Amino acid sequence: MVWILLFYSTGKAVATIQQGGGIKIKTVNTTAITEAVARMSQEANYYLGQDVLEGFQKALDEEISVTGKEILQQLIENANIAREELVPMCQDTGYAVIFVELGQDVRIEGGDFYEAIHEGVRRGYTEGYLRKSIVSHPLERKNTGDNTPAVIHTKIVPGETLRIIIAPKGGGSENMSQIKMLKPADGIEGVKKFVIDTVRAAGPNPCPPIVVGVGIGGTFEKCAQLAKEALLRELGEKSKYPDIAKLEEELFEEINKLGIGPQGLGGKTTALAVNVEIYAAHIASLPVAVNLNCHAARHKETVF
Amino acid sequence: MTQIRLTTPLTDEDVEKLRIGQRVSLNGTIYTGRDAAHKRLVELIAQGKELPFDPKGQVIYYVGPTPAKPGAVIGSAGPTTSYRMDSYAPKLYELGLKASIGKGRRSEGVINALKENKGVYFAAVGGAAALISRSIKSCKVIAYPDLGAEAIHELVVEDFPVIVVNDTLGGDLYDEGIKIYAAK
Ligand code: SF4
Numbered sequence: 013m014v015w016i017l018l019f020y021s022t023g024k025a026v027a028t029i030q031q032g033g034g035i036k037i038k039t040v041n042t043t044a045i046t047e048a049v050a051r052m053s054q055e056a057n058y059y060l061g062q063d064v065l066e067g068f069q070k071a072l073d074e075e076i077s078v079t080g081k082e083i084l085q086q087l088i089e090n091a092n093i094a095r096e097e098l099v100p101m102c103q104d105t106g107y108a109v110i111f112v113e114l115g116q117d118v119r120i121e122g123g124d125f126y127e128a129i130h131e132g133v134r135r136g137y138t139e140g141y142l143r144k145s146i147v148s149h150p151l152e153r154k155n156t157g158d159n160t161p162a163v164i165h166t167k168i169v170p171g172e173t174l175r176i177i178i179a180p181k182g183g184g185s186e187n188m189s190q191i192k193m194l195k196p197a198d199g200i201e202g203v204k205k206f207v208i209d210t211v212r213a214a215g216p217n218p219c220p221p222i223v224v225g226v227g228i229g230g231t232f233e234k235c236a237q238l239a240k241e242a243l244l245r246e247l248g249e250k251s252k253y254p255d256i257a258k259l260e261e262e263l264f265e266e267i268n269k270l271g272i273g274p275q276g277l278g279g280k281t282t283a284l285a286v287n288v289e290i291y292a293a294h295i296a297s298l299p300v301a302v303n304l305n306c307h308a309a310r311h312k313e314t315v316f
Numbered sequence: 317m318t319q320i321r322l323t324t325p326l327t328d329e330d331v332e333k334l335r336i337g338q339r340v341s342l343n344g345t346i347y348t349g350r351d352a353a354h355k356r357l358v359e360l361i362a363q364g365k366e367l368p369f370d371p372k373g374q375v376i377y378y379v380g381p382t383p384a385k386p387g388a389v390i391g392s393a394g395p396t397t398s399y400r401m402d403s404y405a406p407k408l409y410e411l412g413l414k415a416s417i418g419k420g421r422r423s424e425g426v427i428n429a430l431k432e433n434k435g436v437y438f439a440a441v442g443g444a445a446a447l448i449s450r451s452i453k454s455c456k457v458i459a460y461p462d463l464g465a466e467a468i469h470e471l472v473v474e475d476f477p478v479i480v481v482n483d484t485l486g487g488d489l490y491d492e493g494i495k496i497y498a499a500k
Pocket of ligand 1: 102181182184185217218219308442443
């Protein structure tokens, strides 16, 4: 058995070498990575995505509460000021959460890849007059002064492109997020109940209208990551699985019946979207994670 | 909707007439403070020491602004979630604080402190930070500069827009809003 495995791996390695001349390897310099991260940190905080702005407009048309309408108008005006004056739309410019998709045929040169990302955050947050919201030790709580470190999630994917996404994440909505290990017997009803209970308990705190990211399946930590990844989706983009797209639709309707409304002051617009991501689960488990994002649903990406 | 115009420092009469859901435009000096500054203020109170400002009649805004760009008075300055200050706030209301501004629900302890000490809790629109900054006319750090964005700033505001969420009678706009708009 051992012999076969060794032989197999050697065969592969040789094959790779033989193909070497044909495979294109892209080289990306860490200086370019730092520059991209610095630029995106600022852009994500100044320019609210068109999808969110359209979400505000749609909600404004449908909202029945006068206060709710006023708030939605203010959020549109706020996004316009931020865009025109290049100032952050929200004072909480977030924890810099970075998703990397690294093509396996990409070579990074010029230094430490992760350090290049942290340096980009450091520069972006300093040069862009963004708030420094990170403390180095969760209990001692001393501010690092430059918003580093970033939280970095890396995936190795086929191909020769490097994709970097930054999603600055505010503390107010992050603090209202929850995870629970349900029993398989709890099924879809259990999942729905947990998501709705989480949104209800959050009430006004995560700055509604919110985007609800849900992860179902995987292990404890995989599930939480799925919920975060769900927040990266453009608003209006549905799950590729028909049954999950239907679940998203049902959750969206039920959440907007809660009455929480813009800023929790009452109304129909509690969520702008509900995005669900799934993964295979253990026969004994049904993990569900709910990651709430505020209306400052920020993300920007660069592809090398 | 009609707005009530108030100028700080606030009196008991000013806040007693406020009711949940009313729009208020605040004018005059207000102070900023978040978790870390509140912790220090309450420690000073426990030690019987003088505070960096006298809370009597004053308003505290729960905010940690972004750094000001060159030439700007202040950066973006929207409210932070208030419940993190719930364990500290009653002490300040006891010392005469008349209002706090933030976003999100307050604890029963704070709601009782508002009733007992004639205080109110206002909400500003969370995440409307660039818009809110326009009503801030001056800004200076008066205590704890080591806390950066969390330092205590003295702000002068003009027509700073807030909504009454908890009044002196124990009303709660968040509860009322849900009662009205939840689908039966
Ligand atoms: S929850 Fe979002 S919008 Fe609200 S203060 Fe935090 S970052 Fe800003």
